Amino acid sequence: MTNASPSDGSLTDDTHLGRVALRVGSLDRVVPFYRDVVGLEAERERDGSRAVLSAGETPVVVLDEDPDAPERGRREAGLFHLAVRVPDRGALGDVLSRARTRATDAGATLSGASDHLVSEALYFRDPEGNGVEVYYDRPREEWPWTDDRRVSMDTLALDLGSLADDAAGGDRAPDGTDLGHVHLEVTNVPRSRDFYVDALGMRVRDEGYPSASFVAAGEYHHHVGLNSWNTRSAPAGEGRGIEWFEVVVPDAATLDAVRESLVDGGHEFDEGGFGGDEPGDGDAAGAAGATDSLVISDPDGIEIRVVHGR
Incomplete structure (x- = not known):
């Protein structure tokens, strides 16, 4: 498959997200929700100050403990929710069953449940208030498509x-x-939106919600949602919440195309190799099994790691 570069219009469907990292005040407080309700397996690293939450061999969420990290400022940009995707409706039903018996003990709340036409989803607040969606996708042939191949x-x-x-x-x-x-x-x-489209090569997929935009690589319904519903007016800070997330591209040529797009757009970025103390904290590429990575901040200071080789 030939991959479109950002200058060609978009990344293709073989681009996906890797991991998302959150800064939390207490792993002991937060891990039980992701383990006992979401159902991820937890492994401690870095002398116990990091937890990697995985499904089988796939790492999904990284939790970095910083007891001194303040709560996220009320005006700061940051996470609305991370979204764990399960493969089918039965698995989502299992999350609901676990939530009904374990969420209270895990310090979390089931805050919503929605049919989005392209997917069905459950919404939670983890014990430190981070938004968490768990969902499964309906088959793509069932998604509502517009004439210009966006989704509704x-x-x-x-x-x-x-x-x-x-x-x-x-x-x-x-x-x-x-x-x-x-x-x-x-x-x-x-x-x-313009950053994720013009610099990273995603496409606008849906703008039917007020004050929101949904962008993705290829024809997925969205890899990144963007909203201003709570009127955030300051960039992301160093408090609790999202630290970074990964965009995994299929090959070195696609990574080179993203690099060229960033240079052409005048965006500053760092480059990392496999492991070591590289920009961004050193393990972005190594822990993802990647051989190269680009580390860039979006317009609100949220770190994105573009990696390949996984």
Whole structure:
């Protein structure tokens, strides 16, 4: 397959997200939710100050503990929610079943449940207030497509009784679970949208919601959501919340195209190799199994790691 470069219009469908990292005040407080409700396996690293949460061999969420990190400022840009994608409706039903029996003990709340036409989703707040969506995608042939090959998403009520009936009975997130998208609160939606489209090579997929834009590589419904619903007016800070997320491209040629686009657009970025103390904190490429990486901040200071080789 020949991959389109950003200057050609967009990344292709074989680009996906890798991991998302959150800065948290206490791993002991936060890990039980991701382990016992979402169903991810937890492994401690860095002398216990980091937890990597995975589904089988796929790392999904990284939690870095910093007891001194302040809460995110009310005006600061940052995470609206991260979205863990499970492979089917039965797995989502299992999350609902676990939530009903374990969420309270894990210090989390089920805050919503929606049918988005392209997907069905459950929404949570983790014990430190980070938004977490768990969802599965309907088959693409069932998605509502527009004449220009965008998608039409909506927010409808989800039948929790039907979802519970379809639970598969699993206690862990199954193979095929990964990070489907991140949804960010930004200070200026058009500016952020233009960055993800013009600099990184994503496409606008849906702008049917007020004050929001959804962009993706290829024809996915969205890899990054952007909204200004809560009127954030300051860039992301050093408090709790999102640290970085990964965009995984399929090959070195695609990474080179992104690099060229960043240079042409006058965007500053760092480059990292495999492991070592590289820009961004050194393990972006190594821990993802990548052989090269670009580290860049979006217009609100949220770090993005573009990697390949996974």
